[in-house]
Amino acid sequence: MRVLVLNGPNLNMLGTREPEIYGRETLADIEILVRNRAQELGIEVAFAQSNHEGELVDTIQAHRDWDGLIINAAGYTHTSVAIPDAIAATGIPTVEVHLSNVFKREPFRHHSYLSPYVWGCLAGFGFRGYLAALDLLHGRLTEGTAE
Ligand code: DHK
Numbered sequence: 001m002r003v004l005v006l007n008g009p010n011l012n013m014l015g016t017r018e019p020e021i022y023g024r025e026t027l028a029d030i031e032i033l034v035r036n037r038a039q040e041l042g043i044e045v046a047f048a049q050s051n052h053e054g055e056l057v058d059t060i061q062a063h064r065d066w067d068g069l070i071i072n073a074a075g076y077t078h079t080s081v082a083i084p085d086a087i088a089a090t091g092i093p094t095v096e097v098h099l100s101n102v103f104k105r106e107p108f109r110h111h112s113y114l115s116p117y118v119w120g121c122l123a124g125f126g127f128r129g130y131l132a133a134l135d136l137l138h139g140r141l142t143e144g145t146a147e
Pocket of ligand 1: 075
């Protein structure tokens with residue numbers, strides 16, 4: 001079982017970026033936590049980050065035969081058509097993750113272009129959202145049902 005964990009713009013700044021909103025963990029800290037959990041579950045993980053929309057699309061396409069995608073598209077969540085198109089084109093079961101609870105924030109963060117194309121969305125649980133997403137995909141992939 002192979003899961004791609006993909007992070008969008010400015011998430012490379014985690015740790016120092018508005019820690020009261022995004023938490024004190026760096027992206028490298030989150031990667032370690034995700035890799036540890038993945039190892040417990042027997043999941044192979046690829047972990048990537050880019051500040052560039054096209055690179056995020058390329059990475060999704062390159063993993064089109066993988067079993068799951070966990071994506072925090074960050075600011076592109078609220079602007080991108082190409083990223084949800086890539087998710088739809090590949091058909092990878094996807095969990096959308098946001099560290100912050102976007103619904104408690106500015107109105108422009110309330111809309112996600114990705115949400116119609118993903119299995120489900122986790123927002124507001126900080127780094128734990130990534131771990132929960134991994135557990136959820138593992139359950140779906142081992143049980144063979146999305147219900
Ligand atoms: C991360 C960002 O960079 C913002 O642009 C989104 C998301 C929220 C997060 O909570 O992880 O609005």
